[in-house]
Amino acid sequence: xxxxASPTVPSQAFAVVDPRTDEVIARYPTLTDxxxxxxxxxxxxxxxxxxxxxxxxxxxxxxxxxxLLEARGxxxxxxxxxxxxxxxxxxxxxxxxxxxxxxxxxxxxxAQLLADEPLDWPGGEAVVVKRALGVxx
Numbered sequence: 742x743x744x745x746a747s748p749t750v751p752s753q754a755f756a757v758v759d760p761r762t763d764e765v766i767a768r769y770p771t772l773t774d775x776x777x778x779x780x781x782x783x784x785x786x787x788x789x790x791x792x793x794x795x796x797x798x799x800x801x802x803x804x805x806x807x808x809l810l811e812a813r814g815x816x817x818x819x820x821x822x823x824x825x826x827x828x829x830x831x832x833x834x835x836x837x838x839x840x841x842x843x844x845x846x847x848x849x850x851x852a853q854l855l856a857d858e859p860l861d862w863p864g865g866e867a868v869v870v871k872r873a874l875g876v877x878x
């Protein structure tokens with residue numbers, strides 16, 4: 742597939758392609774180093790804010806995301822289908838049923854999943870500590 746530049750997007754562009762049809766849906770210019778640093782900075786700021794929330798506050802956000810996806814999944818399905826190469830009905834189901842179920846699972850079990858895990862260790866003690874480290878590029 743050719744990735745020719747449009748008049749407004751340079752040849753070094755990222756193309757979003759529908760995997761079922763190979764149709765280019767959109768093109769986006771690649772980031773400059775400064776734009777990338779700024780994006781990483783914004784991601785880190787978001788991570789820092791999220792990290793300060795307790796598990797209950799995070800769970801409330803996850804439940805809200807689940808509610809929104811459930812309510813708008815069928816509407817968003819065709820958009821997701823184009824970027825995933827899926828049938829629109831399948832993508833709509835995934836957004837309105839599958840994804841909300843997963844968000845609610847992590848909202849309900851987040852505290853257990855994030856809890857430290859003591860280990861039996863010969864001659865001493867050990868604990869698996871689960872801590873997010875930050876933005877990964």
